[in-house]
Amino acid sequence: MASSSQFIYFRSCxxxxxxxxxxxxxxxxxxxxxxxxxxxxxxxxxxxxxAPTATPAAAAPAVxxxxxxxxxxxxxxxxxxxxxxxxxxxxxxxxEDPTAARALQNRPIGS
Numbered sequence: 172m173a174s175s176s177q178f179i180y181f182r183s184c185x186x187x188x189x190x191x192x193x194x195x196x197x198x199x200x201x202x203x204x205x206x207x208x209x210x211x212x213x214x215x216x217x218x219x220x221x222a223p224t225a226t227p228a229a230a231a232p233a234v235x236x237x238x239x240x241x242x243x244x245x246x247x248x249x250x251x252x253x254x255x256x257x258x259x260x261x262x263x264x265x266x267e268d269p270t271a272a273r274a275l276q277n278r279p280i281g282s
Contacts, residue, residue, distance in 0.1 A: 235256040235257060235258065236256075237254040237255060237256055238254065238255065238257055238260060239252055239253065239254040240252070240253055240260070
């Protein structure tokens, strides 16, 4: 029969092994990403930029800056961060507003 101190020792060894495996996977992913970047960089450098045909101010469309919001995820203590442009947020909010208003109207009084 194993004593509680042996159980704690084995559990701590198991946790240490899981941490080593986790960091090993992260290192492999980082090495993979670096290798992919090194392989892609000569191909990207070989591409030639097209000659501009219009003035730079007229050719560059206005790029909207993304707006990020924290979204509460059901069943989780951790929030999720979503980033969209202002136009996309307007569409999302317009879809959700009628649903939320209907839910508030249909709730029982006094709850």
